[in-house]
């Protein structure tokens with residue numbers, strides 16, 4: 001059954017708007033777990049615009065599910081992840097000027113560096129995932145580099161409508177099957193919401209969906225426990 005990873009970066013965004021202590025993403029992770037989150041995802045960015053170092057270490061000590069650390073493949077992040085020992089690391093491309101992660105990782109272009117990076121993380125018993133566009137060569141290179149998981153970028157699917165969205169969905173389905181065939185576990189995420197999630201959740205062997213913005217946005221109206229519960233119920237009612 002497809003599971004739900006809840007990304008709580010946007011809780012930290014509200015805190016950082018005032019650089020104060022509330023709302024605390026660590027406390028909200030507890031509510032996400034009460035609502036049925038199967039894992040908690042945070043992106044520790046180089047510029048620390050939302051999640052801070054203390055958040056990731058407190059989360060590691062306090063959550064009861066699994067911690068998925070999203071990060072760029074830099075020496076600084078490698079050092080932090082070796083100390084933190086999250087359950088998973090998801091490698092993402094990162095640009096200072098972007099509002100959110102824009103495209104997938106170019107695994108092919110960075111094959112040599114990534115191979116070494118992934119090896120070091122795996123030696124620390126951390127499972128490693130690559131956030132990639134749903135393209136066959138990126139999938140094949142992800143296997144080659146040694147990733148355990150891939151996370152398929154659903155941002156384009158979320159932005160498109162009608163026939164174009166249907167075509168993108170087919171690409172995501174074919175990518176999932178290809179990745180499964182070569183032994184990669186497949187997650188997906190970005191831009192998923194209460195309206196568009198079901199088609200992605202119902203793909204065979206879809207392991208986990210990582211969802212942040214839509215869940216936190218709905219939490220403003222109904223509370224985080226409930227917004228997580230509602231998303232989880234959509235994902236698991238296939």
Ligand code: PXP
Pocket residue numbers: 007009043070090092100101131151188189190191192210211212213214
């Ligand atoms: N997966 C990855 C790799 C991401 O970078 C993000 C955004 O932080 C998400 C999933 C969640 O995207 P959204 O906030 O649009 O649900």
